[in-house]
Amino acid sequence: MAYEKISSVTPQDVKAFLLERGATEECRCCGRHALKIMAGDGATPSLVFVPNEGGMNPDSGTLPVAVVVCQNCGTLRMHALGAIIDWKRATDSQG
Ligand SMILES: [Zn+2]
Numbered sequence: 001m002a003y004e005k006i007s008s009v010t011p012q013d014v015k016a017f018l019l020e021r022g023a024t025e026e027c028r029c030c031g032r033h034a035l036k037i038m039a040g041d042g043a044t045p046s047l048v049f050v051p052n053e054g055g056m057n058p059d060s061g062t063l064p065v066a067v068v069v070c071q072n073c074g075t076l077r078m079h080a081l082g083a084i085i086d087w088k089r090a091t092d093s094q095g
Contacts, residue, residue: 009084011037014066017084027070034072044081 014037019025025033038045046062064081 009066009081009088013088014068014079014084017087018068018079020087023079027073027075028077029075030070030073032070032072034070035077036069036071038067038069045078047078 025035027033027035044064045067046064048062065078066081066084068077068079069075070077
């Protein structure tokens, strides 16, 4: 997966994806509508997998994610960017 494809996902894409999939816009911790989507800001946030016995270690060693932050209580929520990219490709090819 090329970096250019990852960085092409905008916060608007993430929001459209989450709304279409039925994700809530409320923070699950404090219940406020204060979520901010961190995506498309240049560097792509990623989870890093540290090799360990019997643990998960994908080929790349990282999993790009869209991070959703509650601006009220600071709760972090993450969604795999791969799922959003697949959805965006399918949506773009329909339109
Ligand atoms: Zn919150």
